[in-house]
Amino acid sequence: MLGEFRxxxxxxxxxxxxxxxxxxxxxxxxxxxxxxDVIMPLVGALFGGVDFSNRFILLGSVPDGMSATDYAALKEAGVAMIGYGAFVTAVINFLILAFIIFLLVRWVNKVVRKPEADASPAGPSEVDLLTEIRDELRRK
Known part of the structure; x- marks a missing residue:
């Protein structure tokens, strides 16, 4: 078993x-x-300096003494909320990764082309050979 594993x-x-x-x-x-660090700050600048990583919709009540704008603290406290900023960041991250993988696969497909079919003429088919044998046998 160890040998098979190796x-x-x-x-x-x-x-x-x-x-x-x-x-x-x-x-x-x-x-x-x-x-x-690069794309989301640019997107945030386009939307008036918005930091997307801290964008959320509050669904539950905020505990006493806690800021209603601190996403990380609210998340740690277990407050119900939808963190759409983190989701937007994850979607953009996925799209970048998927596009780069697409480019990589496209490049590999160009580099590793299928070998061209052999340009030499094909010999007679099996049917042609059998026909020739039959005709030779008839002549004898």
């Missing part, structure tokens, strides 16, 4: 998958930073 792990596609998952995790961090 053989399974040593196969190239398992190692490729492991490397892909690790690189994908690092890439997700980069796109998250791009979204949160």
């Amino acid at each position: 053989q399974f792990i040593a196969r190239g596609n398992v190692m490729d998958l492991a490397v892909g998952v690790i690189i994908g995790g690092a890439f997700a961090t980069i796109t998250g930073s791009l979204t949160e």
Whole structure:
């Protein structure tokens, strides 16, 4: 059983998958930073300096002594709310990641083209060969 496990792990596609998952995790961090640190501040500036990460709709009551505008504190206190700013950020992050993956797959498909069919002329078909054999046998 241990030998089978070693053989399974040593196969190239398992190692490729492991490397892909690790690189994908690092890439997700980069796109998250791009979204949160570059794109969302630009979007916020277009909407009059709005910080989208703290945008929410309050559904429940605010505990005494707590600010009704502090998203992180309200979330930690368990107040019912819809954090649409975080959702918008996640959607933009997903779209960036999906577009980059699309470009990567498109590039790989261009690089790894299917080999052209052999240009040499094909020989006679099986039916043609059998017909020739039959005709030769009839002549004899």
